Amino acid sequence: xxxxxxxxxxxxxxxxxxxxxxxxxxxxxxxxxxxxxxxxxxxxxxxxxxxxxxxxxxxxxxxxxxxxxxxxxxxxxxxxxxxxxxxxxxxxxxxxxxxxxxxxxxxxxxxxxxxxxxxxxxxxxxxxxxxxxxxxxxxxxxxxxxxxxxxxxxxxxxxxxxxxxxxxx
Amino acid sequence: xxxxxxxxxxxxxxxxxxxxxxxxxxxxxxxxxxxxxxxxxxxxxxxxxxxxxxxxxxxxxxxxxxxxxxxxxxxxxxxxxxxxxxxxxxxxxxxxxxxxxxxxxxxxxxxxxxxxxxxxxxxxxxxxxxxxxxxxxxxxxxxxxxxxxxxxxxxxxxxxxxxxxxxxx
DNA sequence: TTTGGCATGTAATCCGTTACATGATTAG
DNA sequence: CTAATCATGTAACGGATTACATGCCAAA
Numbered sequence: 001x002x003x004x005x006x007x008x009x010x011x012x013x014x015x016x017x018x019x020x021x022x023x024x025x026x027x028x029x030x031x032x033x034x035x036x037x038x039x040x041x042x043x044x045x046x047x048x049x050x051x052x053x054x055x056x057x058x059x060x061x062x063x064x065x066x067x068x069x070x071x072x073x074x075x076x077x078x079x080x081x082x083x084x085x086x087x088x089x090x091x092x093x094x095x096x097x098x099x100x101x102x103x104x105x106x107x108x109x110x111x112x113x114x115x116x117x118x119x120x121x122x123x124x125x126x127x128x129x130x131x132x133x134x135x136x137x138x139x140x141x142x143x144x145x146x147x148x149x150x151x152x153x154x155x156x157x158x159x160x161x162x163x164x165x166x167x168x169x
Numbered sequence: 170x171x172x173x174x175x176x177x178x179x180x181x182x183x184x185x186x187x188x189x190x191x192x193x194x195x196x197x198x199x200x201x202x203x204x205x206x207x208x209x210x211x212x213x214x215x216x217x218x219x220x221x222x223x224x225x226x227x228x229x230x231x232x233x234x235x236x237x238x239x240x241x242x243x244x245x246x247x248x249x250x251x252x253x254x255x256x257x258x259x260x261x262x263x264x265x266x267x268x269x270x271x272x273x274x275x276x277x278x279x280x281x282x283x284x285x286x287x288x289x290x291x292x293x294x295x296x297x298x299x300x301x302x303x304x305x306x307x308x309x310x311x312x313x314x315x316x317x318x319x320x321x322x323x324x325x326x327x328x329x330x331x332x333x334x335x336x337x338x
Numbered sequence: 339t340t341t342g343g344c345a346t347g348t349a350a351t352c353c354g355t356t357a358c359a360t361g362a363t364t365a366g
Numbered sequence: 367c368t369a370a371t372c373a374t375g376t377a378a379c380g381g382a383t384t385a386c387a388t389g390c391c392a393a394a
Contacts, residue, residue, distance in 0.1 A: 003264060010373050020260055023253040027355055032375055054362050056373070066264070073265045077254040077273060079280055084192040085246040087311045091189055094304045095172060095235070096242045101307070104246060111248055135263045137336060138270070141329045142256045145322075152321035153314075160310045167306060179345050196383055201347055223390055225345070344391075352383080363372070 002044060003069065006060040009035050019139075022119065022146050035059055043068055090160075098168045102161065109157035116150040119143055171213060171230040172238065178204050178226065188308075191288065191315050204228055212237055259329075267337045271330065278326035285319040288312055 001007070001015050009031050016026050035057075038044045043065035049056040061069070086108055093101040123143050126136065170176070170184050178200050185195050204226075207213045212234035218225040230238070255277055262270040292312050295305065 003261065008373070009375090010371095014372095020257065022250060023256045025250050025252075028373095028375080029356070029377090030354060036375095054373070069261070070265055073258050073261060074269055076276055077258055079255075079277070081191060081194050082251045083194075084314075086248075087192045087314055088189065089242050089246055090307050091311050092172065092238070092242060093307045094301075096239055098303070100243055101310075107245055108248070132263075134267070134336065137332055138259050138262045141270075141332070142260050144328065145253075145256055145259075145325050148321045148325045148328075149318065152317045156314050156317045159313065159317075163306055163310070167303065177345070178347090179343095183344095197345095197347080198349090198384070199382060205347095223345070339394100341394085342392090344389100346388085347386105349386075350384085352381100354379105354381085356377100356379085358377075359375085361373085363370100365370085366368090 002059055002061040003066065006047075006058050008056050008058055012059070020142065022115065023142065038065070098164055102164050102168065105157050105161055105164075109154055109161075112150045112153045112157070116147065116154070119146045119150065123147070171228055172235065175216075175227050175229040177228065181228070189311065191284065192311070207234070267333055271333050271337065274326050274329055274333075278323055278330075281319045281322045281326070285316065285323070288315045288319065292316070 001012055004015070007015065009028070012035075013026055013028065013031055016024065035044065035046070039046055039059075042062060044059045045062050046057040046059045049058050086104060089104055090101050123140070126139055126143070131139065170181050173184070176184065178197070181204075182195055182197065182200055185193065204213065204215070208215060208228075211231060213228045214231050215226040215228045218227050255273060258273055259270050292309070295308050295312070
């Protein structure tokens, strides 16, 4: 994030939330200690901004930090199984009334539609903002991933709801 | 899992792996202590099987355990943002050569195709096994979720690869 | 006989969230 | 004036993986 612009820890969190928040989140409890550690390692540096009386620490990425980022970006991302509580509750739904999984899936569908709307709005917004072509493509790609994933999820909900409602008769 | 049949901790892990392994995994380091804790709480009970000289602990679910399971199954699953390393590496790909995200996505696509094949085979297998209708629907639903998700992911890879390869010229 | 699967567990470590704690600045 | 947002941090806790440690049993 610091490659986009230098900022405070607080600011970093907002930026993360508003750009990649739908697939990556950070808490202050992790962010602030991480910044301290990164500065010790020479990967970021902070400038103390003492306008007024408040001390703000504005962080920037260093040359070594950028180098480290590049080497991280080049490493193949490893796929790891993410636990899915909804699917778990569907898999063992024989234990409860069919109304239960139906309710869970209906809720999940409604939730997915809300989140899809958010992503679609973001897509419109980045269209209007002037970003360099390459950066635009990459941002577009991440949003598109969310859109396609949510659309698939909504279709899944529909398919399963049809089946379960039929067998609930 | 113990509602399906009583088993040892070791066995539980295999069962988890082969049925819901693509969306939920457990390590021994968590499983064994968990079984001890659950037994203390009266949610499972173990029978010591001392055939031969080895001591095996075969766990079963208790009435209270089943009650607890039911109440858990009825609670709405909460959606939480899962961190996505691939998307992170795409988002910041302006920092590296376009060949890098292309390679990552190509790998991810190949990986998704392999995992899709596994799920499709599982779908065939559960078709041939005689499970009660309701249980079949639920198992089918979880597999179907994986299939649709992976298909969407593969389509995403294709879309993005087209764009990136065009801009790489 | 030796390899692979069955079987159980502990310890170290890491990752991450939530709660706690404090206080300045700004907009309505 | 007062609520929201900016701003920084620590401590407690929980969840999870990995490495360590041990040893039986069956099949090739």
